[in-house]
Amino acid sequence: MSREPNAPPDDRAGIDRELKRGSLELIVLHLLEAGEAYGYEIVAKLTARTNGVLGVTDGTLYPVLYRLERAGFVSVRWETPERGVPRKYYRLTASGRDELVRLRHEWNAFAGAMAKLLANKEEK
Amino acid sequence: MSREPNAPPDDRAGIDRELKRGSLELIVLHLLEAGEAYGYEIVAKLTARTNGVLGVTDGTLYPVLYRLERAGFVSVRWETPERGVPRKYYRLTASGRDELVRLRHEWNAFAGAMAKLLANKEEK
DNA sequence: GCAATATACCTTGTATCACAAGGTATATTG
């Protein structure tokens, strides 16, 4: 199924991909601020809440979660529900909250600079 | 001079760096929309107009310019000024203008999705 | 019971790209 024969050349994939870089940790920490969640749940929420614009595959998410765990920004808990497969729940730690604040600032600085730059067509 | 002995640990460098990814081509094409410019000029303008937030070194910029040239989005012209070193001027092509429009859309979609996601603290 | 399917987690390999560091060439200046 990999590629339709007449599909348009998608250099497109590249840009989206690169734009997402560095924002995923912020995104995940932000989603966890609302309460603990497990991997598949985060993937689904993210795709749903951004109409797929910021969607990721699970193969992308798990390394992010691992990095966050390693850094102490999230804690982990296994739970086996009465019906279904065991799930690994992630929860924000105190230091994760700090990091979330920091990353939001960083994002705002970056997005703000971009907005300002792109706004003025003619320089004074 | 590489690193001060008491400098704070800069994981910080990482995030900024990743966030910039994928946005540089848009930035450069946007700057060239105002008229042709040469490499060092772009570096200086970018640093000045974003207070360093989106600043890059020339070692970062030249590969970007080369990619843009390769893709046909900019054209190149050497000029030796009466006083000073020869300069390589870059100018937007017609296809570069199209690409600029496309990248702006892509950026707006991305930044818009981020803004919307980060805005609502509590989900309905 | 047992194949088929769904859910959920994890690993490996690849490509891209921002950056640091270092290099080249030309022009100006003391």
Place this chain on the structure above:
DNA sequence: CAATATACCTTGTGATACAAGGTATATTGC
């Protein structure tokens, strides 16, 4: 004619989003 400034270019490194493929457990249909 050395020292400095301007401008361009190259190489190597690290970070990371993603595709592809894999594992394990639970449920469902026959």
